Amino acid sequence: MDFAFSQEQDMLRESVAKLLERNYDFVTRQELVASDAPWSADVWSEFAELGLTMLPFSEDQGGLGGSIADLVAFAQSLGEHLVIEPYVASTLLAGGALAASGTPTALQWIGKLSSGEVTLAFAYEEGAGTASPEQIAMAANPSEEGAELSGEKRLVIAGSVADALVVVARRSDTGKLGFYLVEAGAAGLQISPYQTIDGRSAATIHFNQVVVQQEAVLLEDARDALEAVLAEAIIVQSAEALGAMKALLTITSEYAMTRKQFGQPIGMFQVVAHRLADMKIAYTKALSTLTYTTALANSGAATPRDIAILKGQIGKLGHEIGEAAIQTHGGVGLTDELDVGHYHKRLIALDASLGDHAFHLRKVGQSG
Structure with a gap:
């Protein structure tokens, strides 16, 4: 099965990445988390201006008719920057339930949600x-x-x-x-x-x-609709987790090649080099699983078992990468002043949401 992002999807991904690079560096993000605001109203407004809040809805419902691949294309940036805006919760979960309903009341709220007027x-x-x-x-x-x-x-x-x-x-x-x-x-x-x-x-x-x-x-x-809404949210949430994994891999690799002991970078020591290799393998597994599942879902062929495999793999591998990153950084990796611990916390939280990896791997086993 061949799967690659289109030119339009790459452009969307770049636009979201540039937006977050301008407005969501780690220091700014930490100040936002420490404030009384639940998230950045300005960033949420810019999400709406880019069309992200109307992307999942059909054109008949006033949306852009985006596919699951469109959503995955930019969701990785949400994880790389640890955004706290409730995109998945508001637009995909709540919005997906509205879209599945299609009642006049639901359509009114979809219009408000798409414009960024409400969450x-x-x-x-x-x-x-x-x-x-x-x-x-x-x-x-x-x-x-x-x-x-x-x-x-x-x-x-x-x-x-x-x-x-x-x-x-x-x-x-x-x-x-x-x-x-x-x-x-x-x-x-x-x-x-x-x-x-x-x-x-x-x-x-x-x-x-x-x-x-x-x-x-x-x-x-709503049993069937609920399953579809949860499946789409899990795929996009997995892309967000992959973004956090990528950030941890980059940060840890750079640290290992600049932090020195006994006159050489710690990344030259065998135990650290092996740990970095394991992190890269885990990230590649996660990327491959997400890419495969997105391709299945984009063609309408993803099964509940496929979704459970994705959620189980992403959660398990996210834990492995987060723990390896903290081990490589040592005690400083657990401090609030360094971003490593915050990425690990996001991966833990994403794993727990909508069923952790143990729950979904049990589902895979039970499905035969």
Whole structure:
């Protein structure tokens, strides 16, 4: 199978890379993380100007009709610069659920999301120890208005500052999973905000009989749509992780050839040279797996097993590269003043999101 980025995709990738090089150096990023702002409003606005926020949506929905390969083309830069803007959470997860619904309410919110006017959050995981949809316990009780949501969602990226939440809940009468739109400030919401280990804004959200009007019931049988939305997000998130791996490989290789002991670079010592070689092999494996899975998905041939292999491989290899980078740098690799530890934290966080590598590798084994 032959796969290469097109000229247009290369141009998009270069545009995003140049934007982040101008506005997202490590010092600026650290100042942003330490501030009260959840992310950079200016950078998010520039994402919208570049068309990134409308790229995944079809032309019929007011978007650009971009493919999964278009998204992967630039997502690596998000990882290289450790961006904290909620692109995957808002545009791909919440936006993907809206697109799968296609209701008038969903189309209105897609328009706002595409223009950069609003951000959304995707309330999915519940801290049950697994990301499996079968573990979703939040109840959607049918009512005269539409539905009432009760339960708790955890690790909701942008959950405390988003203009609306797209919630995955299980109908109490049919047992089917559905998508429900809840606007910020709705009665019955209890939000506990916090910052993740990699600097992103997140929240635990408790729903106490939150009323969802019928027009905000996006999809009452969303099982297949949910699988498709998660698969696309996993692929793009994997590209982001690959960007962080690439940055760690570059930083560590340069450090090993400049840091000297006994009059020569530590990269000349056998144990360090072997570690760097292992990092390069791990990165090449991750790149190959992502490229292959993207090609499959771009042609509509990717299976749930393919997605699980990708998520499992990226998570496992990301841990290996991060740990090797810290070992090579020594104690300084764990300090906040150096970017190495922050890349490792991002890789850990991305692995944990939407099911860690152990969960997905078990899925591969169970699928035979």
